[in-house]
Amino acid sequence: MSTLLLLGLGLAAGVLSGLFGIGGGLVVVSALVLVGRWPILQATGTSLGALLLPVGLLGAMEYHRRGLLDIKASALIALGIFLGVWFGAKLAIGTPPATLQRLFAVFLVFMAVRMWIGAGR
Numbered sequence: 001m002s003t004l005l006l007l008g009l010g011l012a013a014g015v016l017s018g019l020f021g022i023g024g025g026l027v028v029v030s031a032l033v034l035v036g037r038w039p040i041l042q043a044t045g046t047s048l049g050a051l052l053l054p055v056g057l058l059g060a061m062e063y064h065r066r067g068l069l070d071i072k073a074s075a076l077i078a079l080g081i082f083l084g085v086w087f088g089a090k091l092a093i094g095t096p097p098a099t100l101q102r103l104f105a106v107f108l109v110f111m112a113v114r115m116w117i118g119a120g121r
Contacts, residue, residue, distance in 0.1 A: 001032070001036040010050065012031075025047065025104075026108070032047070044089075
């Protein structure tokens, strides 16, 4: 993928992350696999590399400024992510790529259906 396309992908993921709290797995991994035709493990690893420390800082600062960020909850979630991502990476690396891509698709469909059904409640 070209530099411009990767920057555009990062911008789209950033906007969606600011809007919905999503970006890495949903946007970046999907785009790298489907558009860039990257192997799922390389897409996942690259997404994790992009999500290191600075990614959410400005968005989190804006939410905090408006009183919409629970620092204690964020710290606990971050700790869970810190430990969980290591475990998830170990599982992913030992899983056949086609199986991993299918599991990811099932997860996305499940979440989409849940969001659709829950809308307006």
